[in-house]
Amino acid sequence: MSTNSSLDAAALVRPLRLRTNLLWSLYGVWYRHVRVYCKTLLANATPPVLEPLFFFVAIAYGLGGFVPTSGFDGLPYRSYVAAGMVVSSAMFTGVFETMYGTFVRLVYQKTYAAMLGTHLRIHEMFVGELLFAASKGAVFATVVLLVTMLLGAQPTAWCVLVPLVGFATAYLFACLGLIITSYVKMINNFSFFATGVITPLFYFSGTFFPIRGRSALLDVISVLVPLTAPIELSRALFKAQFTWETLMHLGILFAYGIVLHIFALRRMTARVLR
Amino acid sequence: MHNAPVYAAPALVVARGLTRKFGDLTAVDAVDFDIRPNECVGFLGPNGAGKTTLMRLIYSAIHKTAGELSVFGLTPMQQRKRINARIGVVFQENNLDEELSAAESLEVHALYCGLDHRTARGRIAELLDWLALTPKARSSFRELSGGMVRRLMIARALLNSPELLILDEPTTGLDPQVRHTIWASLRELKRQGMTILLTTHYMEEAQQLSDRVMIMDRGRIVVSGPPNQLIEQHLERYVLQASGLAEAPAVAGDIRHERAGDADYFYSNAEQPLQALYETLPTPYALLRHANLEDVFLKFTGRGLHE
Ligand SMILES: Nc1ncnc2c1ncn2[C@@H]1O[C@H](COP(=O)(O)OP(=O)(O)OP(=O)(O)O)[C@@H](O)[C@H]1O
Ligand SMILES: [Mg+2]
Numbered sequence: 001m002s003t004n005s006s007l008d009a010a011a012l013v014r015p016l017r018l019r020t021n022l023l024w025s026l027y028g029v030w031y032r033h034v035r036v037y038c039k040t041l042l043a044n045a046t047p048p049v050l051e052p053l054f055f056f057v058a059i060a061y062g063l064g065g066f067v068p069t070s071g072f073d074g075l076p077y078r079s080y081v082a083a084g085m086v087v088s089s090a091m092f093t094g095v096f097e098t099m100y101g102t103f104v105r106l107v108y109q110k111t112y113a114a115m116l117g118t119h120l121r122i123h124e125m126f127v128g129e130l131l132f133a134a135s136k137g138a139v140f141a142t143v144v145l146l147v148t149m150l151l152g153a154q155p156t157a158w159c160v161l162v163p164l165v166g167f168a169t170a171y172l173f174a175c176l177g178l179i180i181t182s183y184v185k186m187i188n189n190f191s192f193f194a195t196g197v198i199t200p201l202f203y204f205s206g207t208f209f210p211i212r213g214r215s216a217l218l219d220v221i222s223v224l225v226p227l228t229a230p231i232e233l234s235r236a237l238f239k240a241q242f243t244w245e246t247l248m249h250l251g252i253l254f255a256y257g258i259v260l261h262i263f264a265l266r267r268m269t270a271r272v273l274r
Numbered sequence: 275m276h277n278a279p280v281y282a283a284p285a286l287v288v289a290r291g292l293t294r295k296f297g298d299l300t301a302v303d304a305v306d307f308d309i310r311p312n313e314c315v316g317f318l319g320p321n322g323a324g325k326t327t328l329m330r331l332i333y334s335a336i337h338k339t340a341g342e343l344s345v346f347g348l349t350p351m352q353q354r355k356r357i358n359a360r361i362g363v364v365f366q367e368n369n370l371d372e373e374l375s376a377a378e379s380l381e382v383h384a385l386y387c388g389l390d391h392r393t394a395r396g397r398i399a400e401l402l403d404w405l406a407l408t409p410k411a412r413s414s415f416r417e418l419s420g421g422m423v424r425r426l427m428i429a430r431a432l433l434n435s436p437e438l439l440i441l442d443e444p445t446t447g448l449d450p451q452v453r454h455t456i457w458a459s460l461r462e463l464k465r466q467g468m469t470i471l472l473t474t475h476y477m478e479e480a481q482q483l484s485d486r487v488m489i490m491d492r493g494r495i496v497v498s499g500p501p502n503q504l505i506e507q508h509l510e511r512y513v514l515q516a517s518g519l520a521e522a523p524a525v526a527g528d529i530r531h532e533r534a535g536d537a538d539y540f541y542s543n544a545e546q547p548l549q550a551l552y553e554t555l556p557t558p559y560a561l562l563r564h565a566n567l568e569d570v571f572l573k574f575t576g577r578g579l580h581e
Pocket of ligand 1: 274296299300301319320321322324325326327328
């Protein structure tokens with residue numbers, strides 16, 4: 001080994017024009033995550049695709065036999081469950097990416113330590129991360145849509161917007177994941193949040209049965225649970241019916257998104273700058 | 275400290291009373307220094323002296339607790355983007371992407387450093403070539419030796435064509451061949467006008483590369499200057515070191531004697547009396563040599579453990 005290269009160092013120190021703008025920085029961070037993710041795609045992506053598949057078969061076919069043929073909420077039961085599942089899969093994708101994924105990058109892979117040596121702003125590092133989680137959410141929501149379609153769900157033309165709902169849902173929950181991660185010291189601590197917070201959200205946000213119409217208190221709670229809004233939006237797409245309530249849910253989604261986004265960036269900034 | 279002549283180029287890095295605390299611990303304690311363009315400055319210091327913390331302050335990875343710091347005349351943290359666009363960092367700990375190949379690792383880093391895809395490809399090829407890594411471009415991280423990983427870290431730090439290169443222990447744990455190769459590369463960069471800050475535990479490395487060294491201990495810079503000047507200023511010219519002596523021999527007035535544990539050190543500006551002493555010592559473990567940077571280092575940081 002020697003530095004007998006054909007090239008002299010003069011070429012290496014010539015000034016370069018760097019793209020340090022926000023968009024390119026976000027793209028750069030996003031691109032890094034995509035490249036690393038694609039490297040391990042098979043190992044990573046199989047369970048998140050298979051799990052909703054099993055779940056859909058068990059619920060829509062198994063439990064679905066006991067549901068009135070009229071379904072729920074004006075949707076046949078398979079479509080009802082499919083509409084919930086595209087959103088819940090985006091939620092899981094988003095929140096787990098910024099829980100386990102971010103933690104591994106933070107503590108084991110030292111990805112942010114490396115990024116801190118560059119011009120990237122801390123915000124750019126983590127918005128890039130959120131965009132990556134959201135992109136994954138969009139992809140998984142779409143995959144779930146296609147799989148459930150093959151298994152008997154009946155989407156409408158409006159369902160081309162499912163990737164968008166998946167993206168927004170995953171972004172929102174990725175913000176939540178970052179906030180959780182900013183408090184976590186050891187990777188085992190996540191199971192507390194996963195079981196204590198994320199799983200109940202999945203069960204009690206109307207993914208596969210209607211929550212509302214039982215008690216006034218429960219109604220209010222269910223509207224405010226952050227997974228409800230995207231599920232209602234997804235159902236609106238599956239029904240091709242848009243009302244004032246749809247708009248309200250869109251508003252709730254954005255309100256949650258903005259608040260959690262701001263909080264997540266604050267927390268992560270404090271966490272990495274030390 | 276150093277009184278720079280008024281006509282000198284403005285300093286690239288200026289620290290005045292720069293301090294960083296972690297709770298009760300003062301990791302960097304009121305340090306003052308100027309780094310001038312195209313200088314190579316080596317920071318030496320025992321484990322925990324605050325070298326890494328000081329480097330991290332310079333590339334805006336942590337906030338200072340007190341004092342002043344400017345880099346390229348800009349304010350770290352507030353102007354992090356503008357400063358770091360002109361800095362390259364080789365970290366003490368490996369933080370390459372282990373899932374990626376050597377070239378891919380550089381590629382993802384190049385993009386978030388601000389290179390477009392095409393520029394990145396060209397630059398990566400050049401850097402791999404320059405650091406003799408081209409045959410390993412497609413190798414996965416696990417297939418790289420320690421020396422290759424370090425060179426890859428250096429290649430990565432150079433992607434954005436930095437004016438200031440920060441190296442945190444660039445050759446720790448490497449074999450002598452790799453270290454000498456890396457030193458040659460760094461000297462070449464310096465000849466091309468780069469300013470280099472490095473931390474190291476190797477006195478030889480500091481001496482080979484640095485115009486000036488700063489010896490740190492418990493967060494403070496205890497002494498600084500050009501390596502040879504430090505040796506001249508603070509020590510006699512020759513050292514006779516011996517170990518395993520049951521009892522130190524009495525020495526003449528022109529020899530200074532120090533004992534640390536089972537080791538004895540005899541210092542003198544003249545070689546002859548030490549040579550005479552050397553021949554009388556009843557131990558095979560004796561060495562007569564020139565005083566070096568390590569002697570200065572130990573003089574200022576003490577011979578005891580710092581843990
Ligand atoms: N993020 C941190 N939180 C708390 N303490 C810290 C932190 N970073 C460094 N320290 C402490 O500050 C002191 C200086 O650490 P630093 O890493 O700067 O030393 P160093 O000179 O680089 O040491 P080494 O030669 O071992 O790399 C040490 O006591 C270390 O434990
Ligand atoms: Mg260190």
